[in-house]
Amino acid sequence: MLSNLLFVVFAVTGAVFANNNGVGLKPPMGWDMWCTNGRCERDYCDAKEVMDVTDAMVTNGMKDAGYEYVIISDCWADHRDENGNIVPDKDRFPDGLVPVIQHINSKGFKAGLYTDAGMYTCSPGGRNHTIPGSYGHYEQDANAYASWGVEYVKVDWCSTKVNGTQLDPHKQYQEMSEALNKTGKPIFLNSCEWGIDKPWEWMHQYANSWRTGPDHHDDWKTTSKIIELNADLGDYAGVGKGWNDPDFIMTGGQSCNTVDSSHCPGMTDTEYRTEFTLWCLMSAPLLVVTDVRNMTSIMKEVLLNKDLIEINQDTTGPGGKRIGFDKTCGENVCQIWAKNITNGEKAIALYNADSVSHNITLEFSLLGWKMVNIRNLWDGTKYYNFTESVTVVVESHGVQAYRASAVQ
Known part of the structure; x- marks a missing residue:
């Protein structure tokens, strides 16, 4: 009887503190492809882009500066097969994701993927059909990610009204967290329900980082709003808690409407310095979404600032x-x-x-x-x-x- 009771207590404790997975001890640093080939939400990603950027992160100084994740965003999946397995887009990733992830690992980085808690992801990624989310397949998808070698998963919050009923983020993120932990692999979980239900107050139970608000665009209007939104949240971030996520870093400008690696900055150099400085003081994730294959002078100055990165990665106290x-x-x-x-x-x-x-x-x-x-x-x-x-x-x-x- 006592052994059964102890098992129940352990099981409940494991569920409540499901983010205690051995990762996320510092704010994550890395690159996400969201605004690299084409403008944000129109990233025409493929295997070559991911591997080329991975190589660039070694030669441009990002690896030495501490950036460790390469994250494939909302553009990689295509459909589910007859068994419900999520299938990568064969035109973009003809050999699947495993060779790409192996390349990422071979350069000393960790691979990340995007999914959604709802029926569909937020963007077709430049395609003319919806992309399936993970709803109803949390455990199945978690097992797939783990088998592929994924070490970071972002879970978005689109299409979360199912059969007329709005899903509960507390329940859905707990289920995805438990599914990832059940794989036995240490996988960083980033939740993205846009701060709707004040995730900084409770998401630490399930995730390693949580979006605190709406999307960050490459303009001062949204940047200043996000700074204000996060100004008083620092005490919720830290070791044993997790990290407030104000969203991606836009340094240098998103891609133009081309695939030639050109940058179309939406902010001034001063504003990019301010963005990076305050993200570092907040102990926020430093996830760059601009094209780092051709880093401009402001990108090098900002993204490779070792003094500020040291501040960001210092976990002595809570977030600034x-x-x-x-x-x-x-x-x-x-x-x-x-x-x-x-x-x-x-x-x-x-x-x-x-x-x-x-x-x-x-x-x-x-x-x-x-x-x-x-x-x-x-x-x-x-x-x-x-x-x-x-x-x-x-x-x-x-x-x-x-x-x-x-x-x-």
Whole structure:
């Protein structure tokens, strides 16, 4: 009787804390193909693209910088066979996914795939028919992914009204989480129900990271909205919890309406620096969706910034968040963000959300300090023995970022 009781307790505990799967101990870093060949949602992906990008991530410095996942997005699947097995698109992946995943692994990366919790995925990926989601096939699909060598799965939330009834994200993500864990393989689970049901409050039970809001597009309007949405969520992220996911990094610009690897940036270089800086302070996943086979100068500067990546990967404390304002700029304009990092230090970002430049003053009392040494995380400049406060000019939509330590 006692042994049966212990088994039940273990089973229930395993279900409730299903994300305790040995992965996701740091925010994931990698590349997703969503906006590479063609504009976002129109990625005409194929095996060659995936393998070419994988090779590029070795030569362009991304692997050495810590990027580890290569994720095949909503463009790889085609249909289910008579036994319900999900079948890759034979025109795009003529030999299936296994050789592609083996190539990814051979270069030292981990492979990821996209699916959906509902009946169909969110996009046909440039094709003229719907693509089946995983609803009704969670365990079957999880077993397939594990057998192929997949180590990261994104589960979206389209087509989740089945026979007139809206599916419950709590139930569906728990089922997919349990299905993945049941394979015995350590597979990172990213949930994407767009923040509808405040997943930061509960999704840590089932997933390693969770989308906190709507899609991030390559424009300042959505970027600024996503920054604001995530400003107060830092305490929900961390080791033993999981990671708030504000969505992909758009650095350098999505692809143009071509397949020639050209970039069509929707933001300024300043805005791309701000995006990356605040994603790093939030301890957010760093998943790049732009074409990294021909990295522009701003892509190299931003995506390979080792100081900021170190801040992102530092798991000493929870994710960073907004801790205050310089109200001389106006309401909610000049923002002060911070993240606790190793050795009692802090990563600081002074963010100007306005359309004009501002002086932003950081009062050290906000940090609980009086005298501070700081190092600029973009140019490496060091400043010593600042007392009481520091004031810097921050351009429109820009950020100044520092690593700071108290002077005793």
